[in-house]
Amino acid sequence: MSDTLSEIIATRIVPHVAQHVLQVDAQRASVVVDGVQAFAGGDKFLSGKVAVMVCYLLTQAENERKCDNSALMRSREMLSWLAPIKTETWGILNFLNGLYLLKEANLLESVVSDDTLKTLQTNLDWRTFVNVEDLTLRNLPTNYYGVAFGIAKYRELLGWEAEHVSQPIFDRLMSHIEHYSQQNGYMDETEGEGRFDRYTVLLPAELSALLTSTGVAVPERLRSMLRKSSEICLRLANERGHGFSYGRSIGAYGDTCPLEVLSIAALLGVLSDEEKRLAYAYAVRIMRKFIEFWLDDDMQSVNMWEHGRQTDGYRHKGRILGENMSLCWQLIRVAHHFAETEVKYASAQLDLRKLATHTPKCQVYRFTNDHDVRALAIIRDGSHVFSLPLINGGRGVTGEHSQHYFWSTPYLPIPFENEVLEVAPGTHHPQLAPRILMADGAELMPIVYLSDLTHEQTASGCKISYTLPHLCQVDGPAPQANPSFAADVTYSFEPGRIHCDMRFVPQTSVEVTDVRMDFATFSDLPAVQKASVTFGEGVIKQIQLNGLYLEKVEYVETRKPYHTSHGALKWNTCFVNDAISQSEPFHVAWTIDF
Structure with missing residues (x-):
């Protein structure tokens, strides 16, 4: 069994997601995953989640000097096909993330045609779910302000928005936290009704990761929130790799929550040296559980729906392909955040006896x-x-x-x-x-x-x-x-x-x-x-x-x-x-x- 996150990503996660991307490339709209016709399954985020993986795999090939003209053309054709397919919120954010990866790798112009870019500039917009007049969300939980902010920020970086368009959205989210969470700094997902679940702990990490990936300094208030979230996640550390066990949208995502929190906290220096050691060891357990439990070899897929398992109706099985993409993308980013820590703590052991003592x-x-x-x-x-x-x-x-x-x-x-x-x-x-x-x-x-x-x-x-x-x-x-x-x-x-x-x-x-x-x-x-x-x-x-x-x-x-x-x-x-x-x-x- 691999002992480092980078080995798990290279040997299990990237090959798994690459297989699905190749399947989409070959079958397009008719692609079927474990009996589900993916693009007819009601997944409103799918095209964006496929797109970010196409872009990531291409940039990895470029880094490894394995990116030839045929790879460029296949990616160009796939993104051109994906561009007009309607996607929403998380799908928009993922698609833009992928485009920014291409820009950073100096591949955007060679991979995405002008016509495709025009289509994407129109379709990939935060205004589709945020009211411009007062910046209120359209029937969505508060964590979607983070999604809107990320979309606006990537649009700025791609030259599709004026500078600082994203700032009022970020300010609106932080204002919500200040108003409903008092000095404690934990996000209430409602207008003061008191829903404090996995997203309460996750949001500071999502925002900090977005800011870091787009070159923006993480403000002290957000670092303080991330510190509080990290303490909860470290307290959850266990040998079996379990994460959150209560609230909505858990299962595999309950497990990846501590990964996202602790990885960006380690990168930003929010954790002490000893805490980094514990965080890395816990992260390895979570990733091992992912490949041993959540990945189902018979299904050739993440399994959150079969053999006695189920998840919220929100993550229904019609989203099976998108869930494979988004979970693997989370793990890839987590490993990237932990890369510096990994050099020092690759052999760290999760000492639960010491933790309990x-x-x-x-x-x-x-x-x-x-x-x-x-x-x-x-x-x-x-x-x-x-x-x-x-x-x-x-x-x-x-x-x-x-x-x-x-x-x-x-x-x-x-x-x-x-x-x-x-x-x-x-x-x-x-x-x-x-x-x-x-x-x-x-x-x-x-x-x-x-x-x-x-x-x-x-x-x-x-x-x-x-x-x-x-x-x-x-x-x-x-x-x-x-x-x-x-x-x-x-x-x-x-x-x-x-x-x-x-x-x-x-x-x-x-x-x-x-x-x-x-x-x-x-x-x-x-x-x-x-x-x-x-x-x-x-x-x-x-x-x-x-x-x-x-x-x-x-x-x-x-x-x-x-x-x-x-x-x-x-x-x-x-x-x-x-x-x-x-x-x-x-x-x-x-x-x-x-």
Whole structure:
């Protein structure tokens, strides 16, 4: 197995993506990847993602003095064919990135004809998704300001825009961060609703990489944000190469997030010498996982959709070719950023024992300081790294990004770890977070309205507590506070055990129909007892309940709502209580042994 990122890129990533580019060159619009006709699959970014790889492969050939006239002509014909194909946002940014690579290599004029350039200058524009009058986005999350900025900056460098057109877009994004994130410097993807997910951590890296690649100094404010993101990513370091495990758009992209953050942080000197060593060793694990797990030899493709796997509807399988291109392009850029670090740390080992010894068992990162808690706790237990996101999710935006995030399973305030405690994307199961069904039809959950967060290190682990002055009604498109109950929640993490205690206190005259909670797991061979289930195989050994009784244990491996990014969950355990007192507080407590 290769020990350096450059070796992995040269021996596995570049040959993989080059094979797809050759296939597109030969078959054009009729190209099929694992049964999907790629250019008819609904991928709005595809032509741009193919284009950047065409440009990259050509510049690499030029660097290695393998670029002959036939290579130039094939690239010229492909870019001419790709130019009129409509592409959006990320596709535009990728296409422009590729053109700038050609310009930097003095190949642009010989590879792209004047007519093709005119077509591209018209089609590749940030104004297609940003309102020029007030610089508002058209039904897109806030991270798309970064995409718009990159497009505008590349247009400037190509001579298609006046200088500094990109600056107001960059300023608009930074203003959003300042307004909604207070002094903490973490980006809320919504207009103050509190969605702090993978993009919160990733955005400073994306922006810093864009600025660096276009020759612009990274401002101190952004470097400070990148530093905060780096601390979270370093805290996630693990031998299996897992990245982010919660929120939207994770899976393979959850893994590449720490790569993007730590690589540009290393390049910009944001990390200490010891942190660079850890970052590089972690990056090698992530890339190894990519080639061993995400690349499927039988499919000749990245696999995020088959054999029990699934991802958000946003990254549907119709985008299979584009996902191969964009993920490989991310890895190539990461290796480029890490190139200087690699010379010094190619033999670095990921010493998890040292990491566990020299860092707290639990680290809490506060995204906001106001009454509504938004934070992330990362808990280490031996080789396990659990994430406990307290991030709400927000209502989302209209269009394809509207998923009612605030109560979707990947945003619940519960522990996550890939291949251990994992949930299906785009679902709304009451996984480890009870749902209270009221007689009037309202459904309530202990989410969104979190306050009074405390955490402490204990002799063997840590304890995290918060309160909810009211619960959230989840049967609508946006969070709605319901005064029927207040709640107190306490998590206790000890070696091999997670315990959660939730106390619900009626605040008004209430009538509860029942309380339900699910627990879906990869573990197998369940043995059912009165209020617990023991598993004969798998990481999770047992779940015990107090306050709810066991209703049923279902085999769900063949059911798509239980397919996660890393494979199918096997069993779903359902707990219920339909005899809740109408006036007295009640508890729901669970304990997981692993």
